[in-house]
Amino acid sequence: MKLSLLLTSLADSATHYPNDIAFLTDAAAWSYEQLWARVSQYESVLAKIALPDGVVVAITAYKTVDTIALMLALGKQGHTPLVVSPGLGTSVKPTMYATAGVYCELAADSALGRPEVSFEVPTVLQVNSIPSAYTTTTSPLMLTTSGSTGTPKVVELTTEGINAFVGWGAEYFQLTRGSRVLSYAPLNFDLSLLEIWAPLLQGATVILVDTARATQADYLHGLVREQRPDLLQAVPMFYNLLCPEDDSYMLSMDSVRHVVFTGDTMPKGLCKRVATAFPQATFHNIYGCTETNDSFVYSGDALAIVQHERLPLGGPISGVHYRIVTEEGIELAGAGEGELHTSTPFLAHGYTDPSLTASVFYREPDGYRIYYRTGDRVARDEQGQLTLLGRKDCIVKVRGVRTNLQDIEQVLAKMPIVKNAVVIPVNDELAGVVLHAVIELTQSQKLDGMAMRLFCAQYLPQTSVPRRFHLHESPLPTTSTGKPDRKTIALSIQPKESEPA
Numbered sequence: 001m002k003l004s005l006l007l008t009s010l011a012d013s014a015t016h017y018p019n020d021i022a023f024l025t026d027a028a029a030w031s032y033e034q035l036w037a038r039v040s041q042y043e044s045v046l047a048k049i050a051l052p053d054g055v056v057v058a059i060t061a062y063k064t065v066d067t068i069a070l071m072l073a074l075g076k077q078g079h080t081p082l083v084v085s086p087g088l089g090t091s092v093k094p095t096m097y098a099t100a101g102v103y104c105e106l107a108a109d110s111a112l113g114r115p116e117v118s119f120e121v122p123t124v125l126q127v128n129s130i131p132s133a134y135t136t137t138t139s140p141l142m143l144t145t146s147g148s149t150g151t152p153k154v155v156e157l158t159t160e161g162i163n164a165f166v167g168w169g170a171e172y173f174q175l176t177r178g179s180r181v182l183s184y185a186p187l188n189f190d191l192s193l194l195e196i197w198a199p200l201l202q203g204a205t206v207i208l209v210d211t212a213r214a215t216q217a218d219y220l221h222g223l224v225r226e227q228r229p230d231l232l233q234a235v236p237m238f239y240n241l242l243c244p245e246d247d248s249y250m251l252s253m254d255s256v257r258h259v260v261f262t263g264d265t266m267p268k269g270l271c272k273r274v275a276t277a278f279p280q281a282t283f284h285n286i287y288g289c290t291e292t293n294d295s296f297v298y299s300g301d302a303l304a305i306v307q308h309e310r311l312p313l314g315g316p317i318s319g320v321h322y323r324i325v326t327e328e329g330i331e332l333a334g335a336g337e338g339e340l341h342t343s344t345p346f347l348a349h350g351y352t353d354p355s356l357t358a359s360v361f362y363r364e365p366d367g368y369r370i371y372y373r374t375g376d377r378v379a380r381d382e383q384g385q386l387t388l389l390g391r392k393d394c395i396v397k398v399r400g401v402r403t404n405l406q407d408i409e410q411v412l413a414k415m416p417i418v419k420n421a422v423v424i425p426v427n428d429e430l431a432g433v434v435l436h437a438v439i440e441l442t443q444s445q446k447l448d449g450m451a452m453r454l455f456c457a458q459y460l461p462q463t464s465v466p467r468r469f470h471l472h473e474s475p476l477p478t479t480s481t482g483k484p485d486r487k488t489i490a491l492s493i494q495p496k497e498s499e500p501a
Helices: 004-016 032-049 065-076 093-100 127-134 159-172 192-202 217-227 236-242 268-277 354-360 405-412 449-459 486-492
Strands: 021-024 029-031 056-060 080-084 102-111 114-120 142-144 154-156 180-183 205-208 231-234 258-261 282-289 293-300 321-325 336-343 361-363 370-380 386-391 395-398 401-404 418-428 432-441 468-471
Touching: 004 032, 004 065, 004 192, 021 032, 029 032, 032 065, 032 114, 056 065, 056 093, 065 080, 065 102, 065 114, 080 093, 093 102, 093 154, 159 192, 159 293, 180 192, 180 217, 192 205, 217 236, 231 236, 236 268, 268 282, 321 370, 354 361, 354 370, 395 432, 401 405, 405 418, 405 432, 405 449, 418 486, 449 468
Parallel strands: 021 205, 056 080, 056 102, 080 142, 180 205, 180 231, 231 258, 258 282, 432 468
Antiparallel strands: 021 029, 102 114, 142 154, 282 293, 321 336, 336 370, 361 370, 370 386, 395 401, 418 432
8 A cells, every 4th residue: 555654664674673473374474574575576566567657456355465465566656456355246346446447456366476466457447537536536545335235335545544543553452563463354344454554554463364264163263372362353243253152162362452342233142251251351342434444432341341231332532523413413412312423533535436425424614624424323321421323224234344225125126026125134143133135026936045145146245145035925014105114024024932033
């Protein structure tokens, strides 16, 4: 990434601390000297491709040291990486890439120790859109939102925002040379700013979780025991794997100093099990999103976090300002409920689509701060404590990814056999939130859930593909205004008392 602070720090570590470990993978340990050498090797590969000056380059986010080195090499040459999920549907790439002004898509690889890249020009390359996409911003990194609509929003992060955030993260979690941070989230998630870029800036060690084994409990237990990270950050699914209800793993890790919860609500029972597993840790519940990065943090010891039925949002991070706005558009002065608007030092420039930016980013009347409408509904009590109530619309979080239920329904509606479809989020103790699709077919026939799942996968990321499909033989119920009666539909998929859950 074209972040001079990060690049200077990496060069310094490679020169003065060459043998310090930058990355630990299942296969190897990478020193800072080796990492910096691999960045130089990818620069040589890029030189042969001869990219135009300062273009946006999509990077397939395979979670490897090679991918990270390629991103850094692109940054050194003045380009902006747009990190996209390897599972992103091919049908949505042309529109998204045209909106962001993507010049090409690269994927890093290495054969016999030699770095290589695969090069692909977008199917629809709107050349005229490229200059306006990258000359008006100095964004060092672009990330995407969940992409549940089939056209993910591309978020332009800023140099100032990234520098401020990684600086805050390093200070708040006491990251120093010699610290170890477990990186569990996909590389295209904003969580990677704390898990990867903040540790590298400090000369710390990043432990990369193998994506292919990320849901294997025995693998995760062995990794935590053997590599002894100082900092863990993950969604509830990770902690459910690490601390299952049946106590099949009696994990007690005194080495972990910070345990960070993010992405979804942590059930109280799970909090208790995690507190037992990490008795010496400080626990942090962090709230944020790609557009603003982290905004609120609640921190407490093992005794504190088990006292809450629902962990509070805590207080705003230094420099963060917020508003709670009622449905009438009035800013809440005291206790009550409303939509959360935040202004952070880590705020993104916006989306690559100006109309989308204008719909959720706004400048306060005096022109000093820019706020982001989060779409999340919160409650503030008499003591000023904030609690997250959920989305104000139909957006939920699935494994930490913000997912629009109505947009999944639009994808299902593209199938000729589907007359109506409603997607219902169902709370699950293990997975957090599971998506159920209730389908009304155009004619009497058998519901083929596998075919529907494969169809959805063409247009949606994996987290947005419903896990279960239910046939509704009668017309789906509606409200008096003609909208789907989601409450009634949700009840229709709940098991009866005499049936197993």
